[in-house]
Amino acid sequence: MRLINCLILLLFFVPDLMADHGIYFKSNEVTKENRTGIDITHNGNISYITDFTIHFKLSFRESETHYGEILSLKENQSKNLIQVTYRKPxxxxxxxxxxxxxxxxxxxxxxxxNRWIDFEIHIDAVNDKINLLFEDKKLESDISFPQNSDFALSLGVVNKYGFFIDEVPSISVKDISVRIDGAPRHLWPLKKTNNSLVKDVLSSKSAKVFNPDWVVDYHNEWVKIKSLNFPTLPSLLYDKEKELINFIFMDGSIQSFNPLNKTLSKLKEEVKGFPCFEKAQQIIYDKNGNISTYSFNKNLISTLDTNTNTWSRNVESSVHDAPRFWHHNKLLHPETGKITTIGGYGYYSYFNDILSFDTEQNSWNKIEFSGDTIQPRYLASLGKSEKNPNTVFLFGGLGNSMGKQILGKEFYYDLYKIDFEKKKIKHLWDYECDEQFQFLPINSMKLNASDSSFYTLMFPSTKQNTYLRAIKGFVHEPRIVFIGDSIPYNFLDIESFADLYYWNSENKLIAITSHQTEDETHEVNIYTISYEPGNKDDFNINGVGLPMPVKIFYTILAVVLVLFVALIVRKIRKEKEKKNKSEYKVYTSPDIFEAPISDYEIPKNNAIIMFGGFQVFDEKAKDITYRFSPTLKELFLLILLNTINEGKGISSKRIQEYLWPDKSESKAKNNRGVNIKKLRGILEDLPGTEIIFDNNYWKITLPENIFCDLDYVQKGIKSIREQGKIENLAEIIIILQRGAMLRDIFPEWLDSFKDFNTGMIVGTLEEIIKDSKTDKVIALAISNVIFEFDQMNETALKTKCCLLATQGKHSLAIETFEHYRKLYLKFYNEEYQYSFKDIVSKEIS
Structure with a gap:
């Protein structure tokens, strides 16, 4: 019954807490009668007995407002008055x-x-205490408050409760909640509504709003902040530190636009020398933070010395010098700091080369990468990982596999991970869409570490007068969502350019478009939107809704369906397990095993399971995985895997780099301490398991009574490789039959552990099935395990097809081969070179 109640609450209230919402308070930019206020208790005070807590999310923004009231509270019995007042800063x-x-x-x-922070006031009338929470800071003081009373509450400009308020700071507020005597009683998410009342999703008590601006609109509507016109083509460069958009021209002059005050300024001093670039946005900040321009045709770099305002080249570039790589992507090589480019278009060809400029040799050198191949393209979108500085992601583009324009165009909706440290490219996914979906991304994307997503802009390329729309993509799944409204875009192919920047101090995205006009001048338009952009269709739920009886009916129906489906799935799994169990009993090998393979059961008490998905069981075989939040799970695995693999554990600095790279050292230390404490509490249910800090490294000790499948497999494989002992091979196979390691967890740092263990497992199992003495039933089971870890493994294909064929199971053998052949075509874009007859006729090697 408790589960059903939780599901009902979730179905009702999760939509109210999704996406971005809240009220943007109008301040002294408008007249006093038009400023914003929220009367929480407009239809009656809130009563309490012993204590109450008021909590909400608060966000500040840049403005000229230096004073105002955030919150006003008036207790009725003793006439206590509490006010939260802002006086900058x-x-x-x-x-x-x-x-x-x-x-x-x-x-x-x-x-x-423009960042949401927690704000909370707690009044304890029993102990005469007041507590304040502001983001991570907690304060406590004495206060005299009566028990069994009630209070009025308002935010911003509300003149009703015996005090005069006409000033409110430039803030936004959302998710106002009130707890009474320890229990949640009221919650106003502050969703956009067409009237003056906003819902309390925990009760029937509404709040009244005056002159609201809705936060959602700022996350869905691009605001054009400036339109500029230049006589010649500008190259665009965003200064992240100073938060300026720089325009650099071929004559060496520089103009800067400040998005905060919307002003364009020129350098007062005369600039000497010239940049060196063609007309393909060949400009970047070098590793020393200086503006550098580069030429593919001349094999040159010209850098601006800001002390003397002098470019390092004395010859002006020609506007008639055609670029070799239009719409390429650029970055500084994460390890060498060299200017590096990816792909591009020129001379009727598409390219996929990754080039790096050698300043000593004055030459562009191609960097060779292992792994997957990026098809030749231009107009792709590039973004740098927030978790791993050596990794970038490349999305989409236009080109073809042969790189020749004469062979036609292909629109790509794929995502690649480029690891400069390992020099490895990994194809992550393809987004399948209709052939009429001919959208292209802009030059840059913004990666979001919190949910492994990315943002960029895309536009339909089939016409000149088109538009840009923001998309949200997901690193670990082929999904794209269009969000927000559109930006006008004049797409003239190589004569147009668009890019996306993250404005850190204001927590906004800046979109910039550039194109040549009919009079051959160049128009630049600049837009902003609050980060993260949201989907307009997800909001405005405070409008007319379904009648309550209908809501209840559909909620109960949904719960019944969920439970019904869960029961069916459970029944199917049991039948499957029963069937598998009966099948495994036949697969015996008296030469190696005294009992069938299925006799071994993976321990379910005091166990840490990683293969097939992360699970933890306590000493009573109870699954306690649910107690690990995503952060706790990642922290636990970071320490455990570094303990198992290297023995010495992991340092605090590395934990901060992986889990809290955007936090200061003190905040990261606090987060680490809090989460370590929580982990230790969970691990008390695994007797003897401890997190220790030894010699500046965090480690996890696993006593003999704790089973860890990864540790068991690693030791078993080591024994096989070094001593030829295969006594535990059956247990290892059964463990690995569950599936790949931690396949339900995807942080970037985990890739190296997965790659290492996959390589070790597959390499060892390949050697075993190549041995002609290996029992055929065991070999078949091993081939299935290898496919779990490496679905394109040719050794496993040969083994499985040959064994099935010799057993007379020709249809299964052919089915296995056909599945492999289709995957091969999908991954490599070419037919598999061998036929089924070739595979089964070849000697297994």
């Missing part, structure tokens, strides 16, 4: 018109604009 808590020790400086707390 400080926040004060006022009690009965006297200041308290609750004083916070936003600059000292390093609170950035």
């Amino acid at each position: 400080d926040i004060f808590v006022i009690h009965n018109k006297r200041t308290t020790k609750f004083h916070l400086n936003l600059e000292d707390e390093k609170i950035k604009n």
Whole structure:
């Protein structure tokens, strides 16, 4: 019954807490009568007995407002008055018109604009205490508050409860909640509505809003902040540190646009010398932070010395010098710091070369990568991983497999992972879509570490007067979602350019478009949107909804269907397990095993399971995996895998790099301490398992009574490779039959562990099935295991097809071969060179 209640609550309330929402408070940019306020208790005060808590998400923005009231609370019985007041850059808590020790400086707390932070006030009337939570900071003080009373509550400009308020700071607020006597009683997500009332999703109590601006609109609507016109083609370069958009021209001059105050300025000093580039946006900040321009045709780099305002080249580039690589992607090589480019189009050809410029030899050198091959293309989108500085992702583009324009165009909707440290390219996925879906991405993308997603802009390329729309893609699955409204875009192929920048201080995206006009001048348009962009269709749920009886009916129906499907799936799994168990009993090998393979059962008490998916069982065989949040799971695996693989564990610095790269050292330390404490609490259910800090490294000790399948497999394979002992081969096969290692977890740092263990497992099993003395039933089981880890393994294909054929199971053998052949064609874009007859007639080697 508890499960059904939770499902009902989720079905009702999750939509209210999805996506971005909240109210953007109008401040002194408007007249006093048009400023924003929220009257929480417009239809009656809120009663409490012993204590209450008020919590909401708060966001500040840049403005000229230096003063205003955030929150006002008036208790009824003893006439207590609490006000939270902003006076730039400080926040004060006022009690009965006297200041308290609750004083916070936003600059000292390093609170950035346009980020949601937690704000909470807790009044304990029993112990006469007031507690304040502001982001990570907690404060406590004494206060005299009566029990068994009630209070009125408002935010912003509300003149109703005996105090006059007409100033509100430039803030946004969402998810206002009230807990009464320890229990959640009210929650106002502040979803957009067409009237003045907003819903309380936990009760029937509504709040009244005055003059609201809705946060959702700022996440769905691009705002054009400037249109500029230049007589000659500008090359665009975004300065992340100063947050300026620089325009560099062939004559060496530079102009800078400030998106905050929307002003365009020129360098006051005269610039000497010239940049060197063609007309293909060949400009970048070098490893020393200097503006560098590069030429493919001249094999040159010209860098600006900001101390003397002098370019390092004395000869001006020619506007008639045609680029070799239009719409290529560029970056600094993560390890060498050299200017590096990917792909591009020129001279009727598409390219997939990754080139790096050698300043000593003045030459472009091709970097060779192992792994998958990127098809020749241009107009692709490139983004740098937020978790691994050596990794970039390349999405989409236009080209063809032969690289020749005369052979036609192919639209690519694929994602590649390029690892510069390992010099390896990995094809992650293809997005399947209709042939009429002819969209192309812009030059850059923004990676989002929190949910392994990315943002870029795409446009339909079939016409000149087109538009750009933001998309959200996902690193680990082939899914693309269009979000927000559109931006006008004049696409003239090589004469147009668009890019995307992240404006860190304002937490916004900047989109910029550039194209040549009919009078041969160049128009540049600049747009912004709040980060992260949201889907307009997901919002506005405060409008007319279904009647409550209908909601209840559909909710119960949905719950029944969920439970019904769960029962069917459970029954199917049991039948399958029963069938598999009966089949495995036949697969015996008296030369190696005294009992059937299926006699071994993977331990389910005091066990840590990694193959086939992450699971943890306590000493009573209870599955406690649910207790590991995503962060706890990742932290646990980081320490455990580094303990198992290298023995010494992992340092605090490396943990911060992987889990909290955007946090300061102090905040990362605090996060680590909190999560280590939680992990230790969970591991108490695995007797003897401890997290220790030894010689500056975090380790996990696993006593003999704790079973870890990865540790068991690694030791078993080591014994096979070094001593030829295969006594535990049956157990290893049964463990590996569950599937690939941690296939339900995808952080980038985990790839190296997966690759190492996959290579070790597949290499060892290949050697075993190549041995003619290996039992044929065991060999067949091993071939199936290899396919779990490497679906394109040719040794496993030969083994399985030959064994099935010799057993008279020709249809299964052919089915196995055909499945392999189709995968081969999909992955390599060419037919598999051998026929089924070739495979079964070849001697297994």
